[in-house]
Amino acid sequence: MPVWGTADHRHFVLIPDQILAIFDTYRQVDFEAKESGGILLGKCRGDHIELCYVTAPAMHDKRARTLFTRQPQIHQEIADRLWCESAGQITYLGEWHTHPEAVPEPSTIDVANSKDILKRHPSGAVLLFIIVGTSALHVQLSSSDSSHVLQSLEP
Numbered sequence: 001m002p003v004w005g006t007a008d009h010r011h012f013v014l015i016p017d018q019i020l021a022i023f024d025t026y027r028q029v030d031f032e033a034k035e036s037g038g039i040l041l042g043k044c045r046g047d048h049i050e051l052c053y054v055t056a057p058a059m060h061d062k063r064a065r066t067l068f069t070r071q072p073q074i075h076q077e078i079a080d081r082l083w084c085e086s087a088g089q090i091t092y093l094g095e096w097h098t099h100p101e102a103v104p105e106p107s108t109i110d111v112a113n114s115k116d117i118l119k120r121h122p123s124g125a126v127l128l129f130i131i132v133g134t135s136a137l138h139v140q141l142s143s144s145d146s147s148h149v150l151q152s153l154e155p
């Protein structure tokens, strides 16, 4: 399973091939493709995170070339259902969205959004933020007081 890790190898994120394939289908390769996004769901085992499920853009999400605003309801329903079905093992991990650039970097709006989301979680919570570029992924773990960008590690 493809792995992303911090430089100090203290934190790892496992992203299964099926989920990379889902991200691939939303890459903004076409000139007219709109931004996509959703939430990330999976399992936390200490410093290791395994991504198990991602939600895809829903009908009422606002989508444009460089904008993605999701309406919470449908994504929340999926998160609640998976939490129940997995007896609480699969939880909300964070958010993903696409960018129309090869190697994506968080925008100032993305940074503000991630801070807002962290504020709505207990202090000390670590959340995962993924940006899907046209050729690379930006994988970031953030808490209220620190942020790590993870690199793709060779298996």
Ligand SMILES: [Zn+2]
Pocket: 097, 098, 099, 106, 107, 110, 131
């Ligand atoms: Zn963005």
